[in-house]
Amino acid sequence: MLNLIYSEYLQKLFTNRKKELKLLELLKEELRNGKQIRVSFFGLRRTGKSLILKEFLKKNLHENDVRVVYLNFEEFTTNPEDFALNYVGRICFWVSKAKRIEDFTTHENLLVNAPEEIRHEILSLITLLKEERVNRTALLNMTFSFPSLLAEKLNLKIIILLDEFQKILEISKFRNCRNILDIFRAKIEANNVTYVISGSAISIMHNIVADHASPLFDQFKEESIENFDRISARELVGKIIKCDLNIKDFIYSISYGHPFYINAISTRVKILNEIYDLKINRELVKKAFVIELLSKKSEIYKHCEYIYDISLERAKYSNSLKGVLKILARNEGLNQSQVARKLKVTQGAMRTYLNSLMNVDIIFERDNKYFFKDKILQYWLCYREYGIEISEFPKEKIINALVNELEEKYLRASTELGKAKEYELKDKLEKQFELKLSNYLKDNIEFDLVGLKENTHHIFEIKWRNKPVDYKDIKNFLDKIKKSEFKDKNKKLFFISKSGFTKQATDILKKNEIEIIEM
Numbered sequence: 380m381l382n383l384i385y386s387e388y389l390q391k392l393f394t395n396r397k398k399e400l401k402l403l404e405l406l407k408e409e410l411r412n413g414k415q416i417r418v419s420f421f422g423l424r425r426t427g428k429s430l431i432l433k434e435f436l437k438k439n440l441h442e443n444d445v446r447v448v449y450l451n452f453e454e455f456t457t458n459p460e461d462f463a464l465n466y467v468g469r470i471c472f473w474v475s476k477a478k479r480i481e482d483f484t485t486h487e488n489l490l491v492n493a494p495e496e497i498r499h500e501i502l503s504l505i506t507l508l509k510e511e512r513v514n515r516t517a518l519l520n521m522t523f524s525f526p527s528l529l530a531e532k533l534n535l536k537i538i539i540l541l542d543e544f545q546k547i548l549e550i551s552k553f554r555n556c557r558n559i560l561d562i563f564r565a566k567i568e569a570n571n572v573t574y575v576i577s578g579s580a581i582s583i584m585h586n587i588v589a590d591h592a593s594p595l596f597d598q599f600k601e602e603s604i605e606n607f608d609r610i611s612a613r614e615l616v617g618k619i620i621k622c623d624l625n626i627k628d629f630i631y632s633i634s635y636g637h638p639f640y641i642n643a644i645s646t647r648v649k650i651l652n653e654i655y656d657l658k659i660n661r662e663l664v665k666k667a668f669v670i671e672l673l674s675k676k677s678e679i680y681k682h683c684e685y686i687y688d689i690s691l692e693r694a695k696y697s698n699s700l701k702g703v704l705k706i707l708a709r710n711e712g713l714n715q716s717q718v719a720r721k722l723k724v725t726q727g728a729m730r731t732y733l734n735s736l737m738n739v740d741i742i743f744e745r746d747n748k749y750f751f752k753d754k755i756l757q758y759w760l761c762y763r764e765y766g767i768e769i770s771e772f773p774k775e776k777i778i779n780a781l782v783n784e785l786e787e788k789y790l791r792a793s794t795e796l797g798k799a800k801e802y803e804l805k806d807k808l809e810k811q812f813e814l815k816l817s818n819y820l821k822d823n824i825e826f827d828l829v830g831l832k833e834n835t836h837h838i839f840e841i842k843w844r845n846k847p848v849d850y851k852d853i854k855n856f857l858d859k860i861k862k863s864e865f866k867d868k869n870k871k872l873f874f875i876s877k878s879g880f881t882k883q884a885t886d887i888l889k890k891n892e893i894e895i896i897e898m
Contacts, residue, residue: 469483847881
């Protein structure tokens, strides 16, 4: 049953995400006690949101008193009638622990195979669906009431995992369905069912749960699914290829820790190693990256093409937006006026274009300048603009030329600048505190910089990224301290952030006497 949505290969590759799984386990235990915790996971595509849900589903398949249901709204049609049938049918499928989902996706099959205790309600639903003019408000009310009713009839608790939840908004385009979130909100309070929603449309997902005007405002705890840290990246690479730490760290650096890119690059390295018997070193990783980026048959190329085409497909002014992206791909960090001059449009029009691109999560704004959220997508677009493509197994001369260009244009930005910044910070901190600092990795616990002065350990956490440090970042730092050898030693803690701190983060920093350092 599980292999229908979560292959054995992906199960073996699943890495880390311990914190998110612990949160879901807490949600389950609280539900057993009649208390709801509702969670919203969001993050860029292929960062592992769906895998977290599926891994939780896998760990709880054999629970009897709590049943976990997984629904991916991307697999549903946007027709309200089909949506209702799929929603109810698939919930019955998972709760029944059946083997064939096809036994629950037609009127006749659902009526025969649904739990006997709920047959009357299923018959009412099917009768409504067969009416010549369906009352869609009544249909949606019946649909979203179904999980709680099923849980009550079977004396169960149900956790419903709704993947790509933002797709529900497409149903609101149909007649009498505009208030679909209102209807959903009215049916989620029952103490025998709780919900986890997930989506890759970050801006839309945030608006759904955090906008004061949304029916779901303040109903879900928001959890951002970030790229992997170095330790998690090493673990994932190690599941795919056998190589030393330097290679694992190079793949982490070149991929920016994005799990999908780590997987794709490592798998390509494995293919080149086994087919051509090439030694796994930095040069082979570079070649693998170039092939993944520029071969139409590769995973990274297809992923970038999908994001680019799908994102612009659902945005207005798509041709103008492509022009903006081409400019920013070559000249990242321009402000609105500079992009407007290059595209030769008015400031008002450019403001509209930039807002559209931020709404589909391709770019973000910082200090009135605009940047790509995904550096690999940016690099891919530079090549796509010039029509550069290669085969999966290019000639040595071609691949070497492209690797040289990779060194010049990409690696300098993704690795050397990062190391230069790390060295710069280390140098400044050593002078400021008059002590020797070094990286720390022991027992799978990593700190950015650690030094000893006058029998006191100075421990530094550095977040050099384009968003403020939040409560979760500080909590993770404190958790690492508690698990480390420094737990009971004299120590001073420091936190450095490129983009500042949220109010919650500042509060917990003060409470735990963690010093903020302004660079």
